[in-house]
Amino acid sequence: MTAVQYPAAEPGGQEARGDVDPIPGQLALPGMPPFRDTGNGQLMLPGLDDLADTAGTDDPELAAVAAELDALDADGARTGAAIRGALDMLLDGQHTGRYRWDQLHKTEKTHAGTLVEIALARALRLADGTALDYTIAGADVDCKFSHKLGGWMIPPEADGKLLLLVQASDEDGTWSAGLLRATEGNLRPAGNRDLKRALNDRGRAAVRWLHARVPLAENALIKLPEPDVAAIFANVSGQQRVNELFRRAQRMRVSRTVVATVAMQDDYMKRVRDGGGARDQLRAEGIVIFGDYAGDQVLARALGLLRPGPGEFVSARLARRASGADGDQGRDFDRFIRLDGSDWLLASPADPAEPAPVLPR
Numbered sequence: 530m531t532a533v534q535y536p537a538a539e540p541g542g543q544e545a546r547g548d549v550d551p552i553p554g555q556l557a558l559p560g561m562p563p564f565r566d567t568g569n570g571q572l573m574l575p576g577l578d579d580l581a582d583t584a585g586t587d588d589p590e591l592a593a594v595a596a597e598l599d600a601l602d603a604d605g606a607r608t609g610a611a612i613r614g615a616l617d618m619l620l621d622g623q624h625t626g627r628y629r630w631d632q633l634h635k636t637e638k639t640h641a642g643t644l645v646e647i648a649l650a651r652a653l654r655l656a657d658g659t660a661l662d663y664t665i666a667g668a669d670v671d672c673k674f675s676h677k678l679g680g681w682m683i684p685p686e687a688d689g690k691l692l693l694l695v696q697a698s699d700e701d702g703t704w705s706a707g708l709l710r711a712t713e714g715n716l717r718p719a720g721n722r723d724l725k726r727a728l729n730d731r732g733r734a735a736v737r738w739l740h741a742r743v744p745l746a747e748n749a750l751i752k753l754p755e756p757d758v759a760a761i762f763a764n765v766s767g768q769q770r771v772n773e774l775f776r777r778a779q780r781m782r783v784s785r786t787v788v789a790t791v792a793m794q795d796d797y798m799k800r801v802r803d804g805g806g807a808r809d810q811l812r813a814e815g816i817v818i819f820g821d822y823a824g825d826q827v828l829a830r831a832l833g834l835l836r837p838g839p840g841e842f843v844s845a846r847l848a849r850r851a852s853g854a855d856g857d858q859g860r861d862f863d864r865f866i867r868l869d870g871s872d873w874l875l876a877s878p879a880d881p882a883e884p885a886p887v888l889p890r
Contacts, residue, residue: 591708593666601653605740611652612697612704613746615644622790628750642674645695679733682725687711697745704745707736749783767792771800772807775818775844785840815846815885832875833864847885848876
C-alpha cells in the first residue's frame with residue numbers, strides 16, 4: 530500500500546516529488562535530528578523511536594482492514610471524491626454562496642463527520658458495523674473526521690476498537706486517511722462530559738496511514754486572492770458573477786460546484802454553456818472556456834493548460850499567432866492550436882483583446 534501519494538506533474542502544477550514531507554504538526558525543531566521513516570511512509574518524531582507497534586504491524590485485525598481498504602480503493606480516488614462531495618454538501622454553496630470552512634456555523638461543523646462517514650460508506654460500499662460505523666474485513670470500525678490533522682475526538686464506545694481517521698482541509702488542499710487502534714496508550718485522559726478523548730503523541734505516531742496528504746480536488750475560490758473573490762461576488766446578476774469567475778480564474782480548474790456557488794441558481798450550468806452563457810459572452814474578450822469534452826481536453830493540454838477533469842472547466846484568453854516570426858518573439862511556438870483557420874496561443878498581458886475562436890463540438 531502506498532502511504533503517501535503525490536500527483537503526476539502537469540503544466541501549471543507542482544512536480545511529483547520522491548521525498549516524503551512531514552505530516553503537519555510534525556515539524557523538526559532546530560537542533561533536532563531528522564525524521565525517521567517508520568517504513569510505511571509515516572515520519573516519526575525524534576524521541577518516539579522506541580514506541581512499539583507504530584504502524585499497527587502487531588495488529589492482524591488492523592492489517593486485514595488495511596488490506597481490504599486497499600483492495601477497494603488502492604489509489605484513493607473514490608475516497609477523495611467522497612470527501613470532496615461531503616464537504617461540498619456541507620457548504621451548500623449553490624444556496625448559500627459559502628465556500629470556506631470558517632463560513633460554517635459551529636453546529637454545522639459537527640455534522641461534517643456524519644456526512645463523511647455516509648459518503649465513504651456509499652463510495653466504498655462498506656457494510657454497517659455491529660456497534661460502530663462499518664464492518665470491514667469482519668471487524669467493527671469507527672469513522673472519525675477532523676478538519677485539522679490530529680483533531681479527532683474518540684468516544685468511549687470506540688475504546689479498544691479500530692478507527693478510520695479521516696482529515697481534509699480546503700485551505701491546505703489535502704486529505705489524509707489512516708487506521709489506529711483506540712488503546713489506552715494511544716489516548717489522552719477524558720477532559721469533557723461526554724468522555725471523548727483526543728490522541729496523545731503515541732497515538733498520533735502510531736497511525737497507519739493509508740493515504741497521507743493527498744491533493745484534495747481544488748476549490749478555485751480558495752486559491753483566488755480575496756480581492757478577486759470579492760469582485761466576483763460584487764455582481765448582482767448570477768450570469769455576471771459567473772462571467773467574472775472565468776475572467777479571474779483563468780488557467781485554473783473550476784468545478785461545477787464552484788460555478789453553482791457563484792451563480793446561486795438552479796440552472797447554474799446554463800450560465801457557462803454556449804447559447805448565451807459565459808462561453809458566448811466572454812468570446813469577444815478573447816476568453817475561451819474548455820470543458821470536460823474529449824476535444825476540449827486535447828486542446829487545453831496542447832496549449833499547456835491544466836486538463837479539465839469530469840465536471841471541470843479551464844478558461845484562458847487566446848491571441849492569434851502572428852504570421853511572421855518577429856511578431857511572436859519570445860513566444861512558445863510549440864504551444865498553439867489551430868481553430869477557424871488560424872493558429873492561437875495563450876495571450877500575454879501585452880496582447881490586445883480580440884474575439885476568440887469557437888471551440889469545435
